[in-house]
Amino acid sequence: MADTAVHSDAHIEHAGHHTSTGLSNNKLAMWMFLGSECLLFGGLISTYMLYRGRHSANLGPDQVWDIPFTSSSSFVLLMSSLTMVLAVSSANRDDDRNTKVWLSVTALLGALFVAGQVYEFTSFYREGLGFTTSLFSSSFYTLTGFHGVHVSVGIIMLMSLVGMISKNKVVGDKKEVVELFGLYWHFVDVVWILIFTLVYLIPA
Amino acid sequence: MAIIERPSEEVALAPSSVPEVATPSTSYGIFRRPVETTGWKSWLFTIDHKKLGIMYGVVAMFFFIVGGIEALLIRLQLAGPNGTVLSADKYNQMFTMHATTMVFLFVMPMAAAFANYFVPLQIGARDVAFPRINAFGFWAFCFGGIFLNTSWFLGGAADGGWFMYAPNSSVAFSPSNGVDFWGLGLQITGIASLTGAINLIVTVINMRAPGMSLMKMPIFTWMVVVVQFLLLFAMPVITVALFMLMFQRSFDATFFSVEAGADPLLWQHLFWIFGHPEVYIIVLPSFGIVSEILPVFSKKPLFGYPLVVFSGAAIGFVGWGVWAHHMFASGLGPISVAAFSVATMAIAIPTGVKIVNWTMTMWGGKIKFTVPMLYAVGVIVQFTIGGLSGVTHSVAPSDTQQTDTYYIVAHFHYVIFGGAVLGLFAGFYYWWPKMFGKMLSERLGRWNFWLTIIGMNLTFGPMHVVGLQGQPRRMYVWTENRAGEGFFNIGFWNLVASIGSFVLALGVLTFLINVVISHRKGTAKAPLDPWDARSLEWITTSPPKEHNFDRIPTVGHLDEFFHRKYEDRGSGDHHEFHQVATGEEVVANEEAHAESHIHLPSPSYWPILLALSLPIMGYGIIFNLFLLFGGAVLALVSLYGWGLEPHTAGDDEFDPPTGAALEVAAHG
Numbered sequence: 001m002a003d004t005a006v007h008s009d010a011h012i013e014h015a016g017h018h019t020s021t022g023l024s025n026n027k028l029a030m031w032m033f034l035g036s037e038c039l040l041f042g043g044l045i046s047t048y049m050l051y052r053g054r055h056s057a058n059l060g061p062d063q064v065w066d067i068p069f070t071s072s073s074s075f076v077l078l079m080s081s082l083t084m085v086l087a088v089s090s091a092n093r094d095d096d097r098n099t100k101v102w103l104s105v106t107a108l109l110g111a112l113f114v115a116g117q118v119y120e121f122t123s124f125y126r127e128g129l130g131f132t133t134s135l136f137s138s139s140f141y142t143l144t145g146f147h148g149v150h151v152s153v154g155i156i157m158l159m160s161l162v163g164m165i166s167k168n169k170v171v172g173d174k175k176e177v178v179e180l181f182g183l184y185w186h187f188v189d190v191v192w193i194l195i196f197t198l199v200y201l202i203p204a
Numbered sequence: 205m206a207i208i209e210r211p212s213e214e215v216a217l218a219p220s221s222v223p224e225v226a227t228p229s230t231s232y233g234i235f236r237r238p239v240e241t242t243g244w245k246s247w248l249f250t251i252d253h254k255k256l257g258i259m260y261g262v263v264a265m266f267f268f269i270v271g272g273i274e275a276l277l278i279r280l281q282l283a284g285p286n287g288t289v290l291s292a293d294k295y296n297q298m299f300t301m302h303a304t305t306m307v308f309l310f311v312m313p314m315a316a317a318f319a320n321y322f323v324p325l326q327i328g329a330r331d332v333a334f335p336r337i338n339a340f341g342f343w344a345f346c347f348g349g350i351f352l353n354t355s356w357f358l359g360g361a362a363d364g365g366w367f368m369y370a371p372n373s374s375v376a377f378s379p380s381n382g383v384d385f386w387g388l389g390l391q392i393t394g395i396a397s398l399t400g401a402i403n404l405i406v407t408v409i410n411m412r413a414p415g416m417s418l419m420k421m422p423i424f425t426w427m428v429v430v431v432q433f434l435l436l437f438a439m440p441v442i443t444v445a446l447f448m449l450m451f452q453r454s455f456d457a458t459f460f461s462v463e464a465g466a467d468p469l470l471w472q473h474l475f476w477i478f479g480h481p482e483v484y485i486i487v488l489p490s491f492g493i494v495s496e497i498l499p500v501f502s503k504k505p506l507f508g509y510p511l512v513v514f515s516g517a518a519i520g521f522v523g524w525g526v527w528a529h530h531m532f533a534s535g536l537g538p539i540s541v542a543a544f545s546v547a548t549m550a551i552a553i554p555t556g557v558k559i560v561n562w563t564m565t566m567w568g569g570k571i572k573f574t575v576p577m578l579y580a581v582g583v584i585v586q587f588t589i590g591g592l593s594g595v596t597h598s599v600a601p602s603d604t605q606q607t608d609t610y611y612i613v614a615h616f617h618y619v620i621f622g623g624a625v626l627g628l629f630a631g632f633y634y635w636w637p638k639m640f641g642k643m644l645s646e647r648l649g650r651w652n653f654w655l656t657i658i659g660m661n662l663t664f665g666p667m668h669v670v671g672l673q674g675q676p677r678r679m680y681v682w683t684e685n686r687a688g689e690g691f692f693n694i695g696f697w698n699l700v701a702s703i704g705s706f707v708l709a710l711g712v713l714t715f716l717i718n719v720v721i722s723h724r725k726g727t728a729k730a731p732l733d734p735w736d737a738r739s740l741e742w743i744t745t746s747p748p749k750e751h752n753f754d755r756i757p758t759v760g761h762l763d764e765f766f767h768r769k770y771e772d773r774g775s776g777d778h779h780e781f782h783q784v785a786t787g788e789e790v791v792a793n794e795e796a797h798a799e800s801h802i803h804l805p806s807p808s809y810w811p812i813l814l815a816l817s818l819p820i821m822g823y824g825i826i827f828n829l830f831l832l833f834g835g836a837v838l839a840l841v842s843l844y845g846w847g848l849e850p851h852t853a854g855d856d857e858f859d860p861p862t863g864a865a866l867e868v869a870a871h872g
Binding site for chain 2: 019020021023025028029032033035036037038039040042043044047050051054131132134135138139142160164169171172
């Protein structure tokens, strides 16, 4: 009887124990969400690939890209994946202090990336590449803008998580919550690798 | 009550294996958690999948009536030559909103109603994986639907057809805010679909009762899972398209402006990559319902269950590779056309497999033609007609002739009405006693069925004729001098279709009357197992208790309920089933072994508030950016409130306090 009580005690919404697959509900849901996100970015990337050649002669990818700069900001974003891994690893060791430190560093690196994007957009705009200048510019700003929003949302979530850990207000399994944030963050990074390759590195 | 406590011999021991969880004891905010179990609050803030399922059903039914009235106005306009009921402009809005309402606000949410209510019951779970997200999904759909329809009163509804082809839907051709409402409304209901999809997939993958392997899952649950995967991957594609349309209309982007060098087919591709899987999103839940009902009333197991499962999944896969058959007339080029033709023909195979399996299920069975069974058989017949005209579309040369004629309208109404809607009605009659503990009248149900069947064939049948005669879709009038003569006079057939639509409306009205009559005071309670059913949702009371099952059933068979009632006394391949228990006895046995300490998550304010922020932001984008800001603040507050809220209410949030707090009081 006590045994049955344990099983029915399993909180429905929260993670971990006693699911048909052994995977927690939260983690499975995050994977499903990321699967769906693939199609979102798939649609945006396809649109960009379709339109990247449609621009006036002097305002195309080859004229405006600053590859060294974007490479540096890409490097910053990739490093944030490393710090995210360190955060997850600290959380797994129940090391709240280092978890908070690494989450904050991740958020900082993310913010640096977003700042780079803002700088990049501004300089493109000064060169005359507005949102509605050409099909190329519209689809470029839409694609990278959506990615930037994803990073920004991630930064807000990371900072919220740091706050929640500080106040001990994390609902559910703390290790897993950090890991789920990590999944989202790595996904956003992987999408950037794709965008960087397809948008910046392949010559128009 | 959030915590259902039963007197138990043992003291509840905190098991040592459960990890320590830092759960705050009270929720945030100045409000007490809405833990009421009766009254309006118990519905508004509920996270119970059954209540949400019923609310999905009620709201979807409301939109069915709205969409139906729009359809009747269209048919009134077309009943005679030079119709004057609607102006050309209003007519455009009417067919756009009729289709949008029926697809997004009736069929999809009605399927979601059944999925919400029955998937947890069919897999032996106490709720879905994320009850609060479930509540959010319902409210997002509800507010999204209302938002979409307020466009009627705020400058006119969308008028570009439900596919909203761009650039025809850009500001130059559609200057009212209708298309903006349409795009944002679909974004909001799309969020609802996406969250619902994730929720149901996780529920089915992770929360099945012990012993229920995937191939022992009831077929309805299987079809729902396939649909949720389609939603999961189709929704983001339309999201991208809708965003680009919004940028085009509101922020002067030129994604679809051909004069700016845009590709005129971009919208069509994006829309139909979503739009064709959408067709299966619409029809597969009903296939699931039909596959549940046919075995019950044929007294035979579903013929070739694995084949039905796999053909459902195959439809799901191939459904991604046929979208361009909506675009044969757009000049795709011979290779694309040939490839999509073949793929379209191929998708008829798994669909045909299903129809064969349904027929074989009935073959040699002891068939009982109750109303749900009539509807299920109706699906087989009517959907087959629609499916066959569908195959004619896969032949590109023939399709090019039929594109944008009433023949297409005839086809998809046979598929959607004959396939999906009849299936949903089958579900109403079949599961009504389960959901409400009352039977719907069989006599009125027969009237309902026959009026519906006669009505739909009178309405949609003649559309084949007028379509092949060349009457275009979306034309707001037809004229006498071009109507033709003799048998193929489109005037006659248009009149027949219009009369049929009112017969159909009468059929739907009969259903509503049936509902009202069966719920009058004093009508007898439905028997526990009125149909001699087979699947897991019947191993509990009708309507089910808040916690669904007194004891989580352990599953040994597909058709578990049947196998608990009947024993196989045959040997080898020869089966001989003898009844060993009634449904009542099976349920009583479960109640006798009820589990103690069933914890259910508690109701919450945040899902409805978060959902409410979405239309506010929508109005903000259209009318005033300050409103957008206000909505965003509400969304942010709701998200933090949600994130910081424990899953179950603290004991002190009950009035009077329960559980641990009560114990402390008693001991202190």
